[in-house]
Amino acid sequence: xxxxxxxxxxxxxxxxDSGANDQRIVTLEADLGKSTMSCLFQDKQPERYFxxxxxxxxxxxxxxxxALTGKVAFINxxxxxxxxxxxDQIRSSIAIPRLNxxxxxxxxxxxxxxxxxxxxxxxxxxxxRVLPNMTVLSPVDAVxxxxxxxxxxxHDGPAYIRIxxxxxxxxxxxxxxxYIGKMSRMRDGKDVVVFASGVMVSLALEAAEQLxxxxxxxxxxxxxxxxxxxxxxxxxxxxxxxxxxTAEEHSIHCGLGSAIAEALGSSRxxxxxxxxxxxxxxxxxNYDELMERYGLTSEGIVKKVHEVLEA
Amino acid sequence: xxxxxxxxxRLRRISAQLRLDILEMIPPGKVGHLGGSSSIAxxxxxxxxxxxxxxPKDVADPKRDRLVFSKGHAVLAQYAALVExxxxxxxxxxKVKTLDGVLQGHPDxxxxxxxxxxxxxxxxxxxxSVGMALALRLxxxxxxVYTVCGDGELSEGQIWEAAMAADVFKLDNITAxxxxxxxxxxxxxxxxxxxxxLADKWNAFGWNVIEIDGHDMxxxxxxxxxxxxxxxxxxxxxxxxxxxxxFSFAExxxxxxxxxxxxxxxxxxxxxxxxxxxxxDA
Numbered sequence: 001x002x003x004x005x006x007x008x009x010x011x012x013x014x015x016x017d018s019g020a021n022d023q024r025i026v027t028l029e030a031d032l033g034k035s036t037m038s039c040l041f042q043d044k045q046p047e048r049y050f051x052x053x054x055x056x057x058x059x060x061x062x063x064x065x066x067a068l069t070g071k072v073a074f075i076n077x078x079x080x081x082x083x084x085x086x087x088d089q090i091r092s093s094i095a096i097p098r099l100n101x102x103x104x105x106x107x108x109x110x111x112x113x114x115x116x117x118x119x120x121x122x123x124x125x126x127x128x129r130v131l132p133n134m135t136v137l138s139p140v141d142a143v144x145x146x147x148x149x150x151x152x153x154x155h156d157g158p159a160y161i162r163i164x165x166x167x168x169x170x171x172x173x174x175x176x177x178x179y180i181g182k183m184s185r186m187r188d189g190k191d192v193v194v195f196a197s198g199v200m201v202s203l204a205l206e207a208a209e210q211l212x213x214x215x216x217x218x219x220x221x222x223x224x225x226x227x228x229x230x231x232x233x234x235x236x237x238x239x240x241x242x243x244x245x246t247a248e249e250h251s252i253h254c255g256l257g258s259a260i261a262e263a264l265g266s267s268r269x270x271x272x273x274x275x276x277x278x279x280x281x282x283x284x285x286n287y288d289e290l291m292e293r294y295g296l297t298s299e300g301i302v303k304k305v306h307e308v309l310e311a
Numbered sequence: 312x313x314x315x316x317x318x319x320x321r322l323r324r325i326s327a328q329l330r331l332d333i334l335e336m337i338p339p340g341k342v343g344h345l346g347g348s349s350s351i352a353x354x355x356x357x358x359x360x361x362x363x364x365x366x367p368k369d370v371a372d373p374k375r376d377r378l379v380f381s382k383g384h385a386v387l388a389q390y391a392a393l394v395e396x397x398x399x400x401x402x403x404x405x406k407v408k409t410l411d412g413v414l415q416g417h418p419d420x421x422x423x424x425x426x427x428x429x430x431x432x433x434x435x436x437x438x439x440s441v442g443m444a445l446a447l448r449l450x451x452x453x454x455x456v457y458t459v460c461g462d463g464e465l466s467e468g469q470i471w472e473a474a475m476a477a478d479v480f481k482l483d484n485i486t487a488x489x490x491x492x493x494x495x496x497x498x499x500x501x502x503x504x505x506x507x508x509l510a511d512k513w514n515a516f517g518w519n520v521i522e523i524d525g526h527d528m529x530x531x532x533x534x535x536x537x538x539x540x541x542x543x544x545x546x547x548x549x550x551x552x553x554x555x556x557x558f559s560f561a562e563x564x565x566x567x568x569x570x571x572x573x574x575x576x577x578x579x580x581x582x583x584x585x586x587x588x589x590x591x592d593a
Binding site: 026047048050052053055057058060061062063064065066067068069070071073088089091092093096097098 | 373419420421427428429430431432435438439440441442443444445446447449450469472473475476479480
């Protein structure tokens with residue numbers, strides 16, 4: 001069992017570290033800094049930290065103004081508010097002019113398990129992915145989160161990162177260079193390829209163990225850059241496979257699965273999708289219970305693998 | 312502050328020329344925002360040709376003052392000024408809102424030199440200006456940010472979020488100008504969504520409020536100077552204006568918020584602006 005680490009803490013730490021070395025970096029918060037962990041930046045760089053109150057739309061457009069004046073602006077909120085509440089501001093003020101605004105959608109997916117459907121983001125990837133000029137990132141663990149923050153600073157243009165509220169297994173060692181667009185094979189196999197993002201990667205690795213005992217071998221690929229999608233790598237990973245499964249903590253519509261299906265358009269490979277089945281979330285006692293409620297489990301992935309092999 | 316007659320005359324001449332340029336962008340067969348562009352033309356003349364720090368040779372000059380049209384639809388007034396400054400070529404005027412031109416239907420910084428942001432979805436420009444003002448202050452710059460808002464636009468909640476932020480951050484390097492023409496797309500602002508008591512509202516939001524006559528050059532210049540001199544809080548000029556100002560067939564009429572002109576109206580508009588130029592020169 002891999003050790004568990006907090007992605008949001010890693011995010012805040014790296015933001016603070018990057019901010020210490022790069023005076024261009026400014027951080028904006030809409031009163032959730034102790035959850036998003038942007039507070040770690042505030043501790044180190046209070047003069048470049050702007051608390052805008054509970055006003056996500058204003059935050060997005062203020063960030064645009066900062067970026068227009070030479071800054072690299074990170075804005076922070078829960079994923080559902082950072083993307084949905086401020087959608088038009090992101091679209092008009094930030095994405096159209098390709099500004100250096102980096103959007104952190106924290107407590108993403110179902111990870112804000114207790115707060116229920118108003119706070120759970122099943123549509124943030126969809127909203128950000130449809131915007132021209134936007135980069136969409138979904139880190140697999142704390143190590144990759146730190147690498148992504150550094151890459152976001154260097155990236156010229158807007159980028160969105162969705163971050164889980166809960167600690168997740170550390171699956172990468174950070175020894176390999178990271179770049180936006182990177183797609184990594186976490187385990188090789190010869191029957192079915194599973195493309196997963198975020199928490200679903202570790203669940204896919206668990207599914208691989210279970211399937212192995214049934215004589216089915218799956219390749220697990222971490223698709224942590226959902227846009228731009230490395231279609232060449234995608235095609236390579238599909239090479240020789242009998243089917244494709246996608247797994248994401250997001251609506252089955254317009255997220256990772258849709259992106260992969262669009263990219264594989266003319267491929268004859270059967271494909272099945274695991275995600276939240278066109279419904280909003282609900283409150284639960286804990287994260288695991290909620291993930292189980294929507295079938296986002298290793299068993300769920302095993303089932304999809306069987307389905308795709310039967311197709 | 313007293314202004315020399317030659318300064319005022321020059322600015323009044325520029326105002327008339329801006330209105331003529333605005334008209335040239337709405338020839339018969341095209342549709343354009345005549346009303347809100349001409350209501351703000353005098354303020355734009357004062358800003359670009361007297362008050363603001365402008366460098367036509369380098370539109371990215373970090374020392375420049377910034378002008379953001381939060382009411383992006385009135386950008387024809389800004390285009391006219393950019394043409395008169397030589398930043399945009401005059402040949403672009405007839406190409407406005409065409410595939411071949413650099414002048415888009417709403418402000419687009421990628422397409423048009425001298426445009427500072429992307430606006431048009433109403434309510435966002437003041438927030439963008441707050442961000443600019445914060446960055447300028449961080450950089451120790453004495454450049455200022457000017458933001459033109461519509462009075463109809465004030466029903467966008469984000470304007471008031473931005474107003475609160477400018478107060479909380481004590482941004483005295485912002486001057487907002489409300490083009491208080493009293494008319495929006497479909498009728499009188501007072502009847503559509505009459506928020507009334509503008510001065511009280513801005514005051515309550517922590518702003519230094521200055522009421523001016525938006526067509527009187529002395530009033531405009533004094534207001535801008537007074538706002539610039541005011542320290543410790545942002546300032547807003549509530550500029551009383553007439554929608555469609557200068558074009559007798561359009562003055563005070565919502566129908567010319569965004570409309571096409573007949574051949575007769577176009578010819579009449581040209582004639583009225585020529586007359587205005589002659590009067591200034593007389």
